[in-house]
Structure formats: structure tokens, C-alpha cells
Amino acid sequence: MIxxxxxxxxxxxxxxxxxxxxxxxxxxxxxxxxxxxxEASKLKKTGTLAGVPDLIIMMNNRxxxxxxxxxxxxxxxxxxxxxILKIESLGFPVLVCYGAEDARNKFNAFI
Numbered sequence: 001m002i003x004x005x006x007x008x009x010x011x012x013x014x015x016x017x018x019x020x021x022x023x024x025x026x027x028x029x030x031x032x033x034x035x036x037x038x039e040a041s042k043l044k045k046t047g048t049l050a051g052v053p054d055l056i057i058m059m060n061n062r063x064x065x066x067x068x069x070x071x072x073x074x075x076x077x078x079x080x081x082x083x084i085l086k087i088e089s090l091g092f093p094v095l096v097c098y099g100a101e102d103a104r105n106k107f108n109a110f111i
Contacts, residue, residue, distance in 0.1 A: 003097070006074060009070060010068040011106065014026055024057060026057045028054060030050065031050060049083070050082075050083075054066060055068065057107075064095065064107075065092060066095045071102070076096065
């Protein structure tokens with residue numbers, strides 16, 4: 001069986017979220033992708049940080065981070081694990097979600 005990639009799953013979750021919760025803010029952190037060395041250097045100098053979760057949700061004085069992974073076979077990198085621990089140590093919740101359905105379920109349980 002072929003499963004959708006992480007980008008597709010994230011797109012499905014964001015679309016669902018924006019329809020269901022239009023009064024809250026969701027946005028992506030564009031850390032991924034292939035870049036040339038000049039662009040990568042510029043992004044790093046201006047604050048891009050490897051391992052930051054894919055999505056940030058702001059809702060009524062609360063901030064939630066979501067790291068999306070593909071439904072099957074997705075796993076956190078060492079850098080992602082370190083950043084998640086840092087974010088949580090600062091008092092912010094992080095959900096690691098394996099596909100759009102998992103993200104919807106975990107988000108609904110969170111709120």
C-alpha cells in the first residue's frame with residue numbers, strides 16, 4: 001500500500017483546521033526543502049533553526065507546536081527531538097502527529 005507523503009498530510013490538516021477553527025491562527029515554518037548554500041546561509045543568519053516543528057497554532061493566549069510526520073515510517077530526527085525538548089522546557093506543548101487524521105485526533109484531544 002502506498003501512503004501519502006508528509007506534505008500532503010500537512011496540507012490536509014491545515015485545510016481542515018482553517019475551516020473548523022477560522023478564529024485561530026495556524027501557519028507553517030518552512031524549514032524543509034532543498035536550497036543552495038547562499039540561500040541556506042542567509043536563512044540561518046536571519047533565524048531559521050533546524051528541527052523547529054512544522055506548524056504553529058495560536059489560540060486564545062496559547063501556542064501549540066505540531067510536528068507532522070508521514071503516516072507510516074515517519075520518525076523524528078535527533079535535532080527535532082532536541083528542539084521539541086527545548087520548546088517543552090519553555091512551557092509550550094508539542095504534538096508529534098503521524099498523518100492528518102492523527103493530527104486532527106490529537107489536536108481535538110488537546111483542546
